[in-house]
Amino acid sequence: MSTPENVVVVGNGQAGIQLVDSLRKEGYTGAITLLGEERHHPYQRPPLSKDYLAAGKDPVPLPLRPEKFFTTNDVDARLGVRVTSIDRTARTVALDDGTTLAYTKLVLATGAANRELTVPGAALSGIHGLRTLTDAQALHARLDAVRSVVVIGAGFIGLEFAAAARARGLDVTVLEYADRPMGRALTPVTSGFFADAHQRLGVTLRLGEGIASFDSNDDGHVTAAVSTTGERYPADLVLVGVGVTPRTELAQAAGLEVDNGIVVDGSLRTSDPDIYALGDCASFPNAHAGARTRLESVQNATDQARHAAAAMLGAGPGAGPGSGPRGETGGYADLPWFWSNQGHLRLQIAGLSAPGDQTVLRGNPAEEKFSVFCFRNNTLTAVESVNQPADHMAARRLLSAGRTLTPEQAADPDFDLKAYSKQQPAAV
Amino acid sequence: MAKISFHHSDGNVDVLDVDPGTSLMRAAVTNGVDGIVGECGGQAMCATCHVYVRPEYLDALPEIGEDEEEMLECTAGPRDETRSRLGCQITVGDGLEQIEVDVPDDQI
Numbered sequence A: 001m002s003t004p005e006n007v008v009v010v011g012n013g014q015a016g017i018q019l020v021d022s023l024r025k026e027g028y029t030g031a032i033t034l035l036g037e038e039r040h041h042p043y044q045r046p047p048l049s050k051d052y053l054a055a056g057k058d059p060v061p062l063p064l065r066p067e068k069f070f071t072t073n074d075v076d077a078r079l080g081v082r083v084t085s086i087d088r089t090a091r092t093v094a095l096d097d098g099t100t101l102a103y104t105k106l107v108l109a110t111g112a113a114n115r116e117l118t119v120p121g122a123a124l125s126g127i128h129g130l131r132t133l134t135d136a137q138a139l140h141a142r143l144d145a146v147r148s149v150v151v152i153g154a155g156f157i158g159l160e161f162a163a164a165a166r167a168r169g170l171d172v173t174v175l176e177y178a179d180r181p182m183g184r185a186l187t188p189v190t191s192g193f194f195a196d197a198h199q200r201l202g203v204t205l206r207l208g209e210g211i212a213s214f215d216s217n218d219d220g221h222v223t224a225a226v227s228t229t230g231e232r233y234p235a236d237l238v239l240v241g242v243g244v245t246p247r248t249e250l251a252q253a254a255g256l257e258v259d260n261g262i263v264v265d266g267s268l269r270t271s272d273p274d275i276y277a278l279g280d281c282a283s284f285p286n287a288h289a290g291a292r293t294r295l296e297s298v299q300n301a302t303d304q305a306r307h308a309a310a311a312m313l314g315a316g317p318g319a320g321p322g323s324g325p326r327g328e329t330g331g332y333a334d335l336p337w338f339w340s341n342q343g344h345l346r347l348q349i350a351g352l353s354a355p356g357d358q359t360v361l362r363g364n365p366a367e368e369k370f371s372v373f374c375f376r377n378n379t380l381t382a383v384e385s386v387n388q389p390a391d392h393m394a395a396r397r398l399l400s401a402g403r404t405l406t407p408e409q410a411a412d413p414d415f416d417l418k419a420y421s422k423q424q425p426a427a428v
Numbered sequence B: 001m002a003k004i005s006f007h008h009s010d011g012n013v014d015v016l017d018v019d020p021g022t023s024l025m026r027a028a029v030t031n032g033v034d035g036i037v038g039e040c041g042g043q044a045m046c047a048t049c050h051v052y053v054r055p056e057y058l059d060a061l062p063e064i065g066e067d068e069e070e071m072l073e074c075t076a077g078p079r080d081e082t083r084s085r086l087g088c089q090i091t092v093g094d095g096l097e098q099i100e101v102d103v104p105d106d107q108i
Helices: A014-025 A133-143 A156-167 A188-200 A249-253 A298-312 A389-400 A407-411 A417-422 B024-031 B055-060 B066-072
Strands: A006-010 A031-036 A076-079 A083-087 A092-095 A100-102 A105-108 A112-114 A148-152 A171-176 A204-207 A211-216 A222-227 A232-234 A237-240 A244-246 A275-277 A282-286 A291-293 A337-342 A345-351 A358-364 A369-376 A379-386 B002-007 B013-018 B050-053 B084-086 B098-102
Touching: A006 A014, A006 A100, A014 A031, A014 A298, A083 A249, A133 A237, A148 A156, A148 A222, A148 A232, A156 A171, A156 A188, A156 A237, A156 A337, A171 A222, A188 A204, A188 A337, A188 A345, A188 A358, A188 A369, A188 A379, A222 A237, A275 A298, A345 A389, A358 A407, A369 A389, A369 A407, A379 A389, A389 A417, A389 B066, A407 A417, B002 B024, B013 B024, B050 B055, B055 B098, B066 B084
Parallel strands: A006 A031, A006 A105, A031 A076, A105 A275, A148 A171, A148 A237, A171 A204, B002 B098
Antiparallel strands: A083 A092, A092 A100, A112 A244, A211 A222, A222 A232, A282 A291, A337 A345, A345 A379, A358 A369, A369 A379, B002 B013, B050 B084, B050 B098
């Protein structure tokens, strides 16, 4: 980098913070400016739809790093500011407080925004989203005062929220326009298990029913959700969890390539070599999918941040701690993994499955303890585990090493999966 | 209040007084104890809040759960068969008014 260096990071979520941390750990001594739209000290999002919603006193958010992190690491961290534009020629960003910042490298870790409903009544009071601490605080404050909850969308957020609301004894109905829950992420076997499990928990899960409109009282507060089949479900509170859209508007306006996310290469570099993008907002060549994808997860945010930091400091593509064993081409190739806690059910996913993958069941869904192994051309692609952490970690070991097992081994309860996963790959 | 002491390999000690019900990971991350990361937010998914509990406190700890057991096999620092735990799974107060742990040199 030329001097004076200034790395400007847009977004102080999991990806932005990790990038700053990794830059310093790897020895970068130039200036760093970290910009966050929210006024809160950067915090962990995953607990917001889980532990945070439990009954009891006001929960305290978990900081992503201690307050002193920014002074210790000499980071100019600014909260409550929004970047309004990028000038790639002048290499500056303009902020909504009127200041302009020069950068030598710019990092877009802008995340995603919740998709919003446009049906009649969607703006009524009592209809919530869940992404930010402010959202979670509003929900926590309201959950003590409501009786009937309707959740729009049976994705991860919707079902985590549904389980948390049921744990508080509330009446919960979930509307999902698709024919199965978490259909974008899960195989039909695991998806079907969760449909049944939520109904056992007392959730009314309505599949094949989208939201058509909301009813309200004279105060403009929601009273019911009306589904696409005309059914009317009473609601004191509605949670909308219908997916997200990547925050690409800045990149788009700056003329960077955007295609369901800011397009980056294996070094997380955009079509402008001085601008990087990572985390939820980035569309990257994914070795595990064999295609360009965008992933929304803690793993993806933090591993991409480590990789990008190494790439920015000239360690070369693939040389950073973010490079996985499949990174033969030199690009970011860490194994994707995910988790979701829904009541007493702990879902863990390693790898990426695709429609049409062969699935093999290991364990017993009736005992709420099993894994689904996914194969393509007899090669392991992903493993979905429910309350079966040993299978999950074995799967992470195998998939990270580019190893497989046979479908017969996966199905055999006497096969020692953990021991097998710890074997060193045969020398080539 | 409960008391947590984090011992570092350079001899420094961070001593924290925290509310009962606070996990070691939360206490460390909130108060800026070096060497405890908590990348997954306390969900036993990442093993970056690994600590070595000093022997005199081991009997007061809850059993190692299935999730914690698996993650302890993936810690960056070497696992100690009796002393290794995840800081997110140990909560002070209620029979554990005080605890001392050693912080590993590596978490990632």
